[in-house]
Amino acid sequence: MSNQGPDSLAEARHTMRVREAACAARAGSREKKRAALLMRMRGVAAVALACASLVGCASSTDVVESGKxxxxxxxxxxxxGRMAWARAHELAMNEARDxxxxxxxxxxxSTETVSGVRVMTEHESSLRFECHPRF
Incomplete structure (x- = not known):
């Protein structure tokens, strides 16, 4: 056993308390960072979900030969969303081009017919087109 006086023992206890307090502070800081990161991730997820709901969906029919x-x-x-008509138009144009x-x-x-102008309703684009040789 070593001969340590009461001052050394008190100093060792004080050092241990300081170390425990520093460790607890670091753990609290990590928890705060983790909570902030979780809140940011939730915000990003909410924004992504909101954007996805505005984008909606689009579909097209097969190309059909008309009477002519x-x-x-x-x-x-x-x-x-407000831009549904643009997505319908673009999809119809892409189908014709492809x-x-x-x-x-x-x-x-040669002609395009567009219907639906109100937000959150179905918007349609119908194209009549011809294929010509490239020059």
Whole structure:
């Protein structure tokens, strides 16, 4: 056993208390950081969910040959948000372009009919187009 006086023992106890307090402070700081990170992650998830609900969905029909030879029609629809009409238009245009490109040609839209203008309703775009040789 060592010969330590009462001052040394009191100093050792004080050092242990200081170390325990520092350890508890670090643990509390980690918990605060973890809570803040969790709150940020929840916020990001909420924003992503809100954006996804505004985007909605879009779909298109198959390209169909119309009554006039060399003329085709395709329709697309989209729901959700203020820009649903733009998504429907873009999807219909892409379908027409892809259809003609698969045949080595380019598309030429002759008419487009658009319906639906109110927010959160189904918006539709119907195209009548032709495929022409590339120059």
């Amino acid at each position: 030879p060399g003329t085709y029609t395709v329709a697309a629809s989209a729901t959700g 259809y003609c490109e698969r045949r080595g040609m380019q598309s030429s839209v």
